[in-house]
Amino acid sequence: MAGVPEERGPGPAAGEQLQQQHVSCQVFPERLEEGKPQPGFFSSFFTNNQKCQLMLLKTLETNPYVKLLLDAMKHSGCAVNRERHFSCEDCNGSVSGGFDASSSQIVLCQNNIRNQAHMNRVVTHELIHAFDHCRAHVDWFTNVRHLACSEIRAANLSGDCSLVNEVFRLHFGLKQHHQTCVRDRAILSILAVRNINKEVAQKAVDKVFESCFNDLEPFGRIPHNKTDAKYAHRDFQNRDRYFSNI
Amino acid sequence: MADGGNNWRPPRPCEAYRAEWKLCRSARHLLHHYYVHGERPTCEQWRRDLASCREWEERRSAEAQRSLCESERARVQAAQKHALVWALRRSPPAEWHLPLPQDEKDE
Numbered sequence: 130m131a132g133v134p135e136e137r138g139p140g141p142a143a144g145e146q147l148q149q150q151h152v153s154c155q156v157f158p159e160r161l162e163e164g165k166p167q168p169g170f171f172s173s174f175f176t177n178n179q180k181c182q183l184m185l186l187k188t189l190e191t192n193p194y195v196k197l198l199l200d201a202m203k204h205s206g207c208a209v210n211r212e213r214h215f216s217c218e219d220c221n222g223s224v225s226g227g228f229d230a231s232s233s234q235i236v237l238c239q240n241n242i243r244n245q246a247h248m249n250r251v252v253t254h255e256l257i258h259a260f261d262h263c264r265a266h267v268d269w270f271t272n273v274r275h276l277a278c279s280e281i282r283a284a285n286l287s288g289d290c291s292l293v294n295e296v297f298r299l300h301f302g303l304k305q306h307h308q309t310c311v312r313d314r315a316i317l318s319i320l321a322v323r324n325i326n327k328e329v330a331q332k333a334v335d336k337v338f339e340s341c342f343n344d345l346e347p348f349g350r351i352p353h354n355k356t357d358a359k360y361a362h363r364d365f366q367n368r369d370r371y372f373s374n375i
Numbered sequence: 376m377a378d379g380g381n382n383w384r385p386p387r388p389c390e391a392y393r394a395e396w397k398l399c400r401s402a403r404h405l406l407h408h409y410y411v412h413g414e415r416p417t418c419e420q421w422r423r424d425l426a427s428c429r430e431w432e433e434r435r436s437a438e439a440q441r442s443l444c445e446s447e448r449a450r451v452q453a454a455q456k457h458a459l460v461w462a463l464r465r466s467p468p469a470e471w472h473l474p475l476p477q478d479e480k481d482e
Contacts, residue, residue, distance in 0.1 A: 213472075263464070304410075340460055
């Protein structure tokens with residue numbers, strides 16, 4: 130698997146693409162190691178692993194973005210089990226997490242996730258990849274357009290490109306800036322997990338942007354805050370009534 | 376179906392139309408819509424839908440039912456107008472629930 134600085138993306142299948150595997154060893158070293166990683170000699174009261182597990186639990190239980198995604202995945206036949214489908218690990222660089230399609234697992238970088246809000250966003254982002262994997266034949270490893278599509282969706286719907294987050298990154302813009310952010314972050318994500326040049330990544334993003342930016346499943350809207358996410362969840366729970374009465 | 380007789384009811388509870396209309400008109404939503412689309416949102420359709428919903432609740436108006444169905448179908452069509460990049464699955468991936476390939480993952 131590989132990731133992007135402050136970004137995350139799906140990982141290639143182990144053994145299939147040696148080049149990608151080499152890159153992925155460097156970012157997610159624990160993924161291919163034998164035996165469990167040992168805790169540090171001087172551990173704080175809570176280790177990074179424990180903090181990661183606690184924050185993950187809180188996210189899964191309380192965050193409305195995540196609760197909708199979990200519901201939608203269950204409905205699509207991919208019920209999520211915390212122990213099976215999530216893994217808190219140390220990662221190299223400043224990657225926050227990744228989705229490993231080959232093992233159907235979301236990796237959370239316990240050494241890089243800063244706080245609860247960050248955990249919420251990372252889990253939302255990776256669950257969008259997992260949701261895409263569950264509902265569609267996404268060719269993560271050999272089709273750059275598929276990868277681009279999922280990254281566009283994840284950047285668009287997870288809150289990655291919220292006005293506040295962009296301001297913190299010192300990216301100032303208002304009118305339609307969201308779309309610029311989504312494009313840029315999708316390209317960054319692709320470049321981190323694929324050994325291709327920027328023009329190829331840009332071209333793939335441009336080609337699929339219109340379709341994928343407007344694919345808002347399972348939210349039905351771009352959720353800008355928890356209220357939006359709650360309304361989206363309410364609509365999702367109401368979908369039987371909705372579709373049988375239009 | 377929408378034209379089916381006695382069992383029809385509005386696709387959303389009237390309270391949901393009211394909540395969406397109110398959200399649409401909020402300052403926060405105006406800001407977010409401008410940030411995403413570069414223009415102001417239009418909220419008139421939510422107001423019309425709320426009025427239709429209430430009219431149907433009070434008088435079982437056929438016109439209100441027609442108007443609501445038309446509005447919601449337009450929303451669904453607008454959401455589906457772009458062809459998908461990938462093919463949808465008919466069943467979930469087989470390996471989703473299988474145990475991890477490597478045994479040393481956290482137990």
